[in-house]
Amino acid sequence: MKKAALELEAKSGPVAVGDKTLRAFHGYQMKRTFNVIQSDLSRTLKPFDLRMLTYSALVLIVDNPGLRQSQLAEAMDIERPNLVLIVDELERRDLIIRDRLPNDRRAYALKVTLAGRQLYQKTIAAVKAHEEMLLEGIGDDALATAMDVMRRIEKNHRRVG
């Protein structure tokens, strides 16, 4: 069964849920929205045999060649141990390589391979279409404001954390 057409009143505004009026709390809409983005992006990436995490890693390595694993983990906001299997998978598929740094033999410089760059190029149109579909009807100004709000929330946390 697909989602019914109900509305629930939330402190952050109405959230469509069923055929009742419910009330929720802030932070809750963010979760729902992220779930939507995550599941839709996963479906989009499936034909390329990529997940959101492996795709994120690939994009960051493509755009930032020579990145260390610890830097990539920080960029992806995950712990270093959790990145190992992600990099393993990309390397096993010959999409990236781990290149020892000559001046610091503890670390790796992560670099995309030709195959990795080609796969990345193939995903671009699909990911763009995915985002355009989800963002349809949303003005550029509203989207920019929403992204600003999210970055501000992230910074507010860091100030404490």
Place this chain on the structure above:
Amino acid sequence: MKKAALELEAKSGPVAVGDKTLRAFHGYQMKRTFNVIQSDLSRTLKPFDLRMLTYSALVLIVDNPGLRQSQLAEAMDIERPNLVLIVDELERRDLIIRDRLPNDRRAYALKVTLAGRQLYQKTIAAVKAHEEMLLEGIGDDALATAMDVMRRIEKNHRRVG
């Protein structure tokens, strides 16, 4: 170690990461922001022995007495099987009750107990402070726009789903 003070350029805007300029993609900021909200809210709820999921369920039951489990699962955007342990936990702690519906003996009407309502009341100030901290410096208009954008994204997905 805490996050360093670097900036990485992303298609959705700059994302602070390390001491390099990186590029990312849309949907990625949402994940980072949700992680922040999730981890901060979890820390806020810990003294009350609640998680985001158990808290969400409690709030929805408080505000919508008599809700069925299937409706609650839909409201929380999770599958019915995954709600069972959440409701089990709340019921075991005598925060809610499962009340058989007389007209449909397959279903339960979920209702908050006095203890559940008291716990919910105790959490209000803490959750409010949590949200005020994360939303500090964000104008009402910007926040409203951001929430509108998120609801729109959710609706755009459903249209396809």
Place this chain on the structure above:
DNA sequence: TATTGTTATACTCTATAACTATA
């Protein structure tokens, strides 16, 4: 037949401690 709640199960993501090799 269909629906409500349940059980079992598996997969993904996340978090922590401890190890190795290098610095």
Place this chain on the structure above:
DNA sequence: TATAGTTATAGAGTATAACAATA
């Protein structure tokens, strides 16, 4: 001593199939 990457492990959250009781 400290850092980069790794291993092992455990805990959450999520998704699907199949079942019993009821409609």
